[in-house]
Amino acid sequence: MPKSYKQGSIQGLTTDVAIVGAGVSGLYSGWRLLSGYFKETPDYRTSNPSVSIFDMSNRIGGRLFSIKNYPGLDGVVGELGGMRFMEHQKIANSLINKVLKLTVLDFPMGDKNKNLIYLRGQRFHESDYGKSGFKTNYNLDNKWQGKHPDEIFTAIVNDVLIKNGYSTGARNRKEWDEIKSILSYYQGPDKGQTLENIGFWNLINDQVGNEGYNFISDAGAYFSNTINWNSAEAMPYMMGDFVGDVKYKTIEGGFDMIAEGLAKLFSEAGGTIYNSKQLLNFSHNDLNSFKYKLLIRDTKDNDEYEIYCNSLILAMPRRALELINDHNFLFKGGEDIELKKNIRSVIGEPSFKLLMAFDNGKNRLPWWKSELDIDEGRSITDLPMRQCYYFGAAKDRNASLLLASYNDMRTVDFWKPLELPDQGMSYKKNSVHFKKMIDNNSFVPKATSFVTKEELEKVSKFYKQAPKRMVDHSLFQLKELHGVENIPDPFTTMYENWSDDPYGGGYHAWKARYDVGSVMSYMRRPMKTENVHICGEAYSDQQGWIEGAFCVAERMLQQEFAMCKPSEWLDDDYYLGR
Ligand SMILES: Cc1cc2nc3c(=O)[nH]c(=O)nc-3n(C[C@H](O)[C@H](O)[C@H](O)COP(=O)(O)OP(=O)(O)OC[C@H]3O[C@@H](n4cnc5c(N)ncnc54)[C@H](O)[C@@H]3O)c2cc1C
The missing domain is CATH 3.50.50.60 (FAD/NAD(P)-binding domain)
Structure with missing residues (x-):
């Protein structure tokens, strides 16, 4: 707890x-x-x-909130907030390794041949990008059709660098800071503006058109990366933290x-x-x-x-x-x-996470393993759930934990009306009205052969249960993303909407x-x-x-x-x- x-x-x-x-x-x-x-x-x-x-x-x-020692989920950790770091992030890295001497684990992103991408009703694998004849359902220019979104991002950034007379390739944060404020744009309505005066959406739109923008926003998994934020900040951020085969790490026992x-x-x-x-x-x-x-x-x-x-x-x-x-x-x-x-x-930037725990049943395997042979990592969709992460199975293999939805920006609005009112205003929680809403709405955890209802209810005071209708919507979308008819109901849930006070968003831009x-x-x-x-x-x-x-x-x-x-x-x- x-x-x-x-x-x-x-x-x-x-x-x-x-x-x-x-x-x-x-x-x-x-x-x-x-x-x-x-x-x-x-x-x-x-x-x-x-x-x-x-x-x-x-x-x-604050915005780090790990779920650990949860009844029935021994040995598997869930994350409602931050969950990973990169080795070049030296303060985090040194604190974790040298000062606190915590055990570092790889944070898996999944198998490019197994984990799923489901966009505009088309289900495919990351390894399909770039294959001869592969096309997405986006009406893209031939130059971009079938390409990996990272490749398009890289092409956009490289174009800006080259036109400004700079070389492409890796740059550290200091090197980016030295050129950020002098980079300028050279075409379209924003011609002559410095990059810090241009929104990133405006810039992407100028480079790859509206449909190109829709594709890289949807396929990039986070809408927050492509909102209309400061282009001079967005370019190094994207290149350093998300684009390409970035290796993430996490901490054993929870971030x-x-x-x-x-x-x-x-x-x-x-x-x-x-x-x-x-x-x-x-x-x-x-x-x-x-x-x-x-x-x-x-x-x-x-x-x-x-x-x-x-x-x-x-x-x-x-x-x-x-x-x-x-x-x-x-x-x-x-x-x-x-x-x-x-x-x-x-x-x-609004941000939302919903976790679900499943009874693995007789075969003692998570449903994503038995149905689709997916082991770990994430899948991506343009459905409002946006991303799910397969956090894994408990030590005894009785149960498994899924980050059933991780979404941000405009999709957070999809989940908002399904929430209980006045989250974060603790002093209102004693009102009769509020209690009625809780009784009507919350997912009720279910006893299984390995965990009692009382144990789950006790822990729900610390990790709040998701509203029932939110769980139902999420299950529909999980089925559609995975192309699977039968996903069992979870036995317990946890969620956090970081748009609520006092955070006003999971992160900022x-x-x-x-x-x-x-x-x-x-x-x-x-x-x-x-x-x-x-x-x-x-x-x-x-x-x-x-x-x-x-x-x-x-x-x-x-x-x-x-x-x-x-x-x-x-x-x-x-x-x-x-
Ligand atoms: C969903 C999600 C995923 C993320 N993923 C990652 C990730 O993978 N890796 C990563 O490195 N980072 C990630 N982050 C970002 C990371 O969590 C934050 O950058 C970091 O935790 C912010 O720390 P902070 O101290 O700036 O603020 P916060 O963690 O927001 O702390 C602010 C604290 O102030 C308190 N507070 C506010 N107002 C008052 C008041 N008036 N009086 C008293 N207390 C007050 C709050 O209760 C809170 O505890 C993620 C964040 C979210 C939400």
């Missing part, structure tokens, strides 16, 4: 640094402040600060082990984590020697507390920032102040027409006269990855808190971004 940290009254608490948000960026910042070295300056923040972390949820980890590990190190170094504590507002303080007073609400009983600190780190995404009361010195001045404009520089480097630097300390900082994935240049959250936090600690580089475990020359 997810571990909860300190609860209860915090009235009058004082701390040098208050970190709000126990996602990876907040936990990392807390651990570094308590365990790292500071450059020699007389600043109070450089001498053994006391550090406390507050999170409004009753768990830690949120990295959050748990950081929380443990932070606590051992003397820090305290408080759960169920929501920051409502903050102000200057003249009651005692601490610079700021924070107003905190207990999300369990609605009690409010005042606490005090000298530095405040808001380790949270855009929507969470917007939910903080803006009657304070930082947000003073209305909607047009620079901070508010910069907060709006990123798009919160920079809007076009923003100077991303300047906004990133601005957000780490919006007012030079105040010790208030913003960090995390949302305003990073590796959005959608924990590495983005870590790099921004590390950059903030070195620049704003005068911390030394963590040379003990990270290469000094590792590029942290702009």
